[in-house]
Amino acid sequence: MQATPHEPAHLTHPDVFIAGGGPAGLAAAIAAAQHGLSVHVADGMVPPIDKACGEGLMPDTLEALTHLGINSQAVAQAESHPFRGIRFITTDRSGQRLTTQAEFPLGEGRGMRRTLLHQLLIDRATALGVQFSWQTVVQGIEAAQGSARSTVRTNRHTLHPRTIVGADGHQSRIRAWAHLDRATISARRIGLRQHFALAPWSPYVEVYWSNHGQAYVTPIGPNEICVAFIAHRKHTSITEALAHFPELHHRLAYALPTNTPRGSITLSRKLHRVTRHNVALIGDASGSVDAVTGEGLGLCFRQAIALGNTLAQAIQSPATPNPLSSYQQAHIDLQKLPHFMARTMLLLDSSPHLRNRTLTVLQRRPHLFQHMLRVHVGQAPIRLFGSNGLLATGAHLLVG
């Protein structure tokens, strides 16, 4: 799209161009448009875009969505299902079942199909005047500094935005082109998702633990559940994955799958920087936490709110030397808690002995799990949980 007399400047020269129209890109578009900025989003796919996901929206994720203008009523009106906490289930070496559960201190979570969430975000962005180019692949960028405009080339057009946002997922090309690839990767696992036609049997998201990773079950409708498996090794099929979780296998014995399974990589990745000149990264492009935390979407939405604030300031004061620096700092702060929770979960995943001991303790003292959940949803500070959190509890019991 070269500017012609028929094409308004906000299409070819938007304040903000966003590469990637997944949850992070759409949330960033909404946050920027809420500040009155003109926004153009391009994505190579056609909406609504589906992806392997556990499809659980934690209470803090719903709160962030409300800041983006999608309140819990709108989520409840779209097909979704409430859950009021988290339950862990495992079997120890002697075959004894261990289980513990806790309720969210405030509010409830919601399970919702990824495609419905995508449509809700698109509707909100469209209502705010965001422009979309679907089936449009970003093929190159030239990032500018200060008040100069950058250049973005896609398979359809060339644009000249003030700011470029890379929301193009794990394998972000924007990240590479902006030389922001330096990162620490602490875990790489593989997820597999399947929906089943079955009325939810539990008011919790249930997380089943085994020596072959986790399976977690999210209620997403009155007659549908989403099951996500996360493991270091790729499961060859849902049947093979279920074989590692006998209790869940038994529950799903007669349940019919409602679509084909979907797989995806999940990483715990921290980037050294997420901004350079007039380019900012968001969502999985900017680093990610292991899927089992259920915090990926919430993190995207909170990053979007912070990025919207920064972009509004940057565009008002284009002469500022590092216009995106406040987003860089906010990004560091926002990822601390999810990474802490991811480390805790991954340690439990890596040591069956520690996992069984910890679950034994949590089963006996459910208030500890309640406290962990309060920390998880941001309603209690990490330090209240001890410097090593849940692990301190488990490790203490290992030696004590």
Ligand SMILES: Cc1cc2nc3c(=O)[nH]c(=O)nc-3n(C[C@H](O)[C@H](O)[C@H](O)COP(=O)(O)OP(=O)(O)OC[C@H]3O[C@@H](n4cnc5c(N)ncnc54)[C@H](O)[C@@H]3O)c2cc1C
């Ligand atoms: C198995 C699994 C289970 C999960 N469960 C949960 C959960 O229960 N709760 C939760 O909160 N989070 C969960 N997550 C995490 C969550 O799914 C991610 O954090 C989230 O999808 C990140 O969104 P994103 O927009 O950054 O990336 P994506 O959803 O990957 O979107 C990136 C978009 O960019 C587009 N794109 C890429 N390259 C280009 C290009 N060159 N030009 C144009 N477009 C491009 C793609 O088409 C895509 O639409 C889970 C993840 C996995 C893998």
